[in-house]
Amino acid sequence: MSAEVEEMLKRFSTMKNIVGIVVVDYDGIAIKSTLDNTMSVHYAAHMQLLTEKARQVILDLDATNEFTSMRIRTTYFEIILVPLEHYFIVVLQNPCD
């Protein structure tokens, strides 16, 4: 895995209230994860769909612009998506106190 990914993982793992981190390739396959196998597979596949849609929507609105990250708030937790060159990172975080 590239140094960029390792650096990101290190940065995220020091953040507070982290529930899980998954590294996903652009085929939607989890290649590294702190979640159990079932959760990793589900999150990887679903977040790949969402990352792809976000990337496409931002490009369609302005071909010179680029999607750099996304934070999704849900009832239970937050999901952070960071697209890198060959992978994207999914971070699940409990809301901060």
Next chain:
Amino acid sequence: MSAEVEEMLKRFSTMKNIVGIVVVDYDGIAIKSTLDNTMSVHYAAHMQLLTEKARQVILDLDATNEFTSMRIRTTYFEIILVPLEHYFIVVLQNPCD
């Protein structure tokens, strides 16, 4: 428009670095906007697709969970999406200093 939407608009319009605010119905039609007509139509349609995908992905992962908001960072600006009952709000914001 409902009091909930008016309240949200008031809240967002006091935020710093706001570029534009669009209120969109779930058919992807802009019903109120501070952007010009072309931009409003584009943002409404594209953000409706993204909101729908986010809502669906979060539900598919856990049927008891719910998507409550999203912040997308791009090279040029940030996009905040807040789904309400009958509409969702799209806020374009320049990155904070």
